[in-house]
Amino acid sequence: MLQAIEDNIASLVEGLNFKQKVERSLSLIEQAYKEYGQGLVVADSLGKDSVAVWHLAKRVSPDIRGFIVTTRFKPPETKQFMKEEVARYPELKIYENNAEIPDQLYETDPNRCCDILKVEPTRRAIEEMQVKCWITGLRCTEGRTRTDFQEVEERDEGLLKLNPILIWYEREIWQYLALHKVDVNPLYIEGYRSLGCGPCTKITTDPDERAGRWIGTSKCGGECGIHTRPLKLINGAGI
Numbered sequence: 591m592l593q594a595i596e597d598n599i600a601s602l603v604e605g606l607n608f609k610q611k612v613e614r615s616l617s618l619i620e621q622a623y624k625e626y627g628q629g630l631v632v633a634d635s636l637g638k639d640s641v642a643v644w645h646l647a648k649r650v651s652p653d654i655r656g657f658i659v660t661t662r663f664k665p666p667e668t669k670q671f672m673k674e675e676v677a678r679y680p681e682l683k684i685y686e687n688n689a690e691i692p693d694q695l696y697e698t699d700p701n702r703c704c705d706i707l708k709v710e711p712t713r714r715a716i717e718e719m720q721v722k723c724w725i726t727g728l729r730c731t732e733g734r735t736r737t738d739f740q741e742v743e744e745r746d747e748g749l750l751k752l753n754p755i756l757i758w759y760e761r762e763i764w765q766y767l768a769l770h771k772v773d774v775n776p777l778y779i780e781g782y783r784s785l786g787c788g789p790c791t792k793i794t795t796d797p798d799e800r801a802g803r804w805i806g807t808s809k810c811g812g813e814c815g816i817h818t819r820p821l822k823l824i825n826g827a828g829i
């Protein structure tokens with residue numbers, strides 16, 4: 591049975607080669623699919639890690655579903671790429687929050703902005719798609735906020751989170767995508783390494799992969815909240 595495990599992640603990152611990591615990821619998704627079937631759903635952010643995870647999941651079963659959380663601030667290139675991905679995979683469902691928010695909330699209170707525009711639709715997706723286990727493209731080598739995750743976690747009661755590429759290096763993601771000729775968001779051609787909403791994502795030369803996120807705010811290099819905030823609605827309560 592798939593359950594929260596605490597492995598020595600750092601030793602797996604360094605100790606497994608590319609092929610072993612791919613096999614480990616496929617095996618984790620296979621186990622989860624056997625256990626959860628249609629309750630297993632991929633969260634697809636349309637970034638390089640997500641498209642790698644989506645490709646791995648499709649190798650396990652073409653029936654695995656997914657959801658994309660988009661916002662009014664996603665760059666046009668990402669919106670176009672989203673359209674192409676959904677046309678290719680109609681089992682990807684789009685979630686968005688169109689609620690009114692104060693102007694430039696992303697500058698004055700980016701945590702609140704992410705809560706409304708990203709965390710709320712993620713919660714809705716999990717509820718509506720009856721997700722029992724969600725798959726993410728999170729990687730522990732991605733930045734300072736991502737070092738303490740595990741491959742299988744239960745952050746919310748009754749909702750398992752599977753991070754099947756947690757131990758992959760950035761280089762191994764590109765290796766996988768190139769070898770399998772997977773289409774990626776064209777913004778990578780411009781030099782971005784981590785993609786998000788337009789106002790909160792910049793191209794940098796910083797060694798930290800997520801350094802271009804939320805530059806100039808307390809959230810710099812940080813998280814939108816879907817990996818850190820509770821995702822199960824309690825008695826229908828939102829954020």
Ligand code: SF4
Pocket residue numbers: 661663695696699700701703704705707708786787788789790814
């Ligand atoms: S990434 Fe920026 S614009 Fe997008 S939801 Fe978060 S704060 Fe708002």
